[in-house]
Amino acid sequence: MKELDNKKRNKYITSMGKNIQFIKLEKEIKELIVGDERAEWLNFSKNEIIYGYDSYKKSLGIILKGKVSVRKDRTSNVLINTLGNGDIFGGAALFSKYDRFIGTLRAETDSDILFIPENLMEEIIVKSPESAVSYIKYLSESLMFLNNRLDIFTAGGAEERTLEYIRKNSRTDENGRTVADGMSMTELSEYLAVGRATLYRILDEFQRNGIIQRDGRKIYIEKEI
Structure with a gap:
């Protein structure tokens, strides 16, 4: 200093x-x-x-x-x-x-x-x-x-915390889509107190199930969560 x-x-x-x-x-x-x-x-x-x-x-x-x-x-x-x-x-x-x-x-x-x-x-x-x-x-x-x-x-396990983050940080973009954005995977894993590998697995699973669609830092919500 x-x-x-x-x-x-x-x-x-x-x-x-x-x-x-x-x-x-x-x-x-x-x-x-x-x-x-x-x-x-x-x-x-x-x-x-x-x-x-x-x-x-x-x-x-x-x-x-x-x-x-x-x-x-x-x-x-x-x-x-x-x-x-x-x-x-x-x-x-x-x-x-x-x-x-x-x-x-x-x-x-x-x-x-x-x-x-x-x-x-x-x-x-x-x-x-x-x-x-x-x-x-x-x-x-x-x-x-x-x-x-x-x-x-206090949302629960890693999946619940990730879903709660997406819910709390979602907005409607200029195209009318619901999106959460703003963090790198490293920042998001620290923010959620979840390991990076675990976070990647959770988001990949959400995407396979049609819940979200990822585009860089943006997470588009495809289904009601």
């Missing part, structure tokens, strides 16, 4: 639009974030632990560049989520009374992150009611996401 130099920091400041996720960047708020020494602009090398049970700061993390994995713990292969440019983390625990972070965040690539600490976020929320409302919406969406993950984890 190291601090970003002024050149990189200024580049990100220049590229900031009217929002950083739920923070509405009115002139006063942007100046507050940019000029406040409490905000940290940090770089993490690939595979470096950002947050963990024993390495946690009460700050909102905003990924300026890079890819970050969220896992159950440091040694677990269970993937909770993958975050990228513009995504945030730590928001749900920011104002918690607990001093430990439940989970592990790891830099999957070289990553630049802006940290906004609890007391600075309090000032932003007081000065910007619109940001406060957006923060509540973000927390609601986070809760829904975690509920969906819990549904998948």
Whole structure:
């Protein structure tokens, strides 16, 4: 972990639009974030632990560049989520009374992150009611996401978890077909806590039975599941 130099920091400041996720960047708020020494602009090398049970700061993390994995713990292969440019983390625990972070965040690539600490976020929320409302919406969406993950984890065996994932992540495409997409087989196997070979076997069996049709990362649903 190291601090970003002024050149990189200024580049990100220049590229900031009217929002950083739920923070509405009115002139006063942007100046507050940019000029406040409490905000940290940090770089993490690939595979470096950002947050963990024993390495946690009460700050909102905003990924300026890079890819970050969220896992159950440091040694677990269970993937909770993958975050990228513009995504945030730590928001749900920011104002918690607990001093430990439940989970592990790891830099999957070289990553630049802006940290906004609890007391600075309090000032932003007081000065910007619109940001406060957006923060509540973000927390609601986070809760829904975690509920969906819990549904998948508690669905049963490998086949049931795979089916539940397809159900929870399906949408109707522009051609009116129902499709789930977005993950490589490696990412999906980690997400479902299923071995890759097992996952391939399950999907092949679903396809033979006419339940799904695969096309790259896309899984088309052919029958009601």
